[in-house]
Amino acid sequence: xxxxxxxxxxxxxxxAAAGELVACPDCGADYEVARSGGSLELKKAESIGEDxxx
Amino acid sequence: MPRLCIAFDRLRAEExxxxxxxxxxxxxxxxxxxxTVRAGTSSGAAPFGDAVLERCVSYFRGxxxxxxxxxxxxxxxxxxxxxxxxxxxxLMTARLKAAGVPTPETHFAFSAEAAAECAEREGxxxxxxxxxxxxGRGVVPIRDRDALDAIIEIRSVRDGPxxxxxxxxxxxxxxxxxxxxxxxxxxxxxxxxxxxxGFKTNLALDGTQEPCRITPEMAELASRxxxxxxxGILGVDMMEDRSRGLLVHEVNNxxxxxxxxxxxxxxxxGAMVGYAAGLVRK
Numbered sequence: 271x272x273x274x275x276x277x278x279x280x281x282x283x284x285x286a287a288a289g290e291l292v293a294c295p296d297c298g299a300d301y302e303v304a305r306s307g308g309s310l311e312l313k314k315a316e317s318i319g320e321d322x323x324x
Numbered sequence: 325m326p327r328l329c330i331a332f333d334r335l336r337a338e339e340x341x342x343x344x345x346x347x348x349x350x351x352x353x354x355x356x357x358x359x360t361v362r363a364g365t366s367s368g369a370a371p372f373g374d375a376v377l378e379r380c381v382s383y384f385r386g387x388x389x390x391x392x393x394x395x396x397x398x399x400x401x402x403x404x405x406x407x408x409x410x411x412x413x414x415l416m417t418a419r420l421k422a423a424g425v426p427t428p429e430t431h432f433a434f435s436a437e438a439a440a441e442c443a444e445r446e447g448x449x450x451x452x453x454x455x456x457x458x459x460g461r462g463v464v465p466i467r468d469r470d471a472l473d474a475i476i477e478i479r480s481v482r483d484g485p486x487x488x489x490x491x492x493x494x495x496x497x498x499x500x501x502x503x504x505x506x507x508x509x510x511x512x513x514x515x516x517x518x519x520x521x522g523f524k525t526n527l528a529l530d531g532t533q534e535p536c537r538i539t540p541e542m543a544e545l546a547s548r549x550x551x552x553x554x555x556g557i558l559g560v561d562m563m564e565d566r567s568r569g570l571l572v573h574e575v576n577n578x579x580x581x582x583x584x585x586x587x588x589x590x591x592x593x594g595a596m597v598g599y600a601a602g603l604v605r606k
Contacts (some may be wrong), residue, residue: 287343289333289355315334316359316382320456321382321383321384321411321456322382323381323457323528324381324458324576324578
């Protein structure tokens with residue numbers, strides 16, 4: 271898969287679960303793994319919100 | 325076998341540990357990304373199973389998802405009431421105080437002017453904390469009027485709904501560490517010391533974790549703090565005040581446990597999964 275931002279290749283493990291995060295090794299953009307009909311997709315990860323935490 | 329649901333919005337190590345634990349116990353967990361949920365007053369119970377562990381990293385997303393799940397009649401951990409109490413520091417402190425749980429001296433002010441008057445009367449240093457937020461964000465020591473005025477200025481520019489309410493706390497005289505106790509159903513499961521070289525000890529800010537033996541005093545205080553906010557699965561934070569002993573300064577709603585798992589042999593995710601399974605309505 272290629273980074274939607276900079277087009278660099280991103281390696282996503284076959285067993286990656288939906289919701290896991292991966293980062294582009296070139297530009298550092300964060301993506302969330304999504305599954306659609308059995309195939310993997312990358313969605314732009316949400317940035318840290320003011321209400322994030324535990 | 326009941327179906328457990330783990331509702332998340334970012335799949336962290338904790339959610340994977342819960343998933344693996346639930347799978348190991350035979351619960352075949354339903355992993356639900358809260359960001360994909362579309363629901364309404366006519367919604368059925370799918371896809372939440374028989375009980376839900378609400379694990380959203382976004383407090384407000386998790387809070388409102390919990391309201392929906394409770395509307396469906398499905399048990400959710402933590403309950404909406406507990407999440408509401410723990411997600412707002414003023415509400416949490418009020419619960420602790422009302423229950424007689426020792427907690428740092430804290431002042432509430434409902435305008436910038438009242439906050440300034442409060443600080444001048446109580447004296448410095450103080451600690452200012454945002455009502456909503458975690459990982460130590462926005463927690464700032466206030467050592468003089470200039471520092472307070474800077475915070476007031478920032479808040480007046482931002483002017484969010486919580487920015488006009490001020491939560492000012494004494495700066496507790498303590499060792500450079502605090503204590504995190506994870507409680508499940510009111511029972512302490514594991515504890516750690518969190519240490520840092522600075523003012524904040526949050527692991528999210530590069531604090532470090534060390535093993536901590538749960539003393540009877542810690543256990544009793546953690547259980548009382550849990551009861552004060554309504555129970556469930558919680559992270560109770562304590563400081564060791566040099567003159568007064570243990571003080572509970574925070575109770576966390578969606579407790580993170582990756583760090584504490586490195587310094588304890590306790591099966592934290594197993595205890596959480598077992599607790600949630602026990603809530604399934606027969």
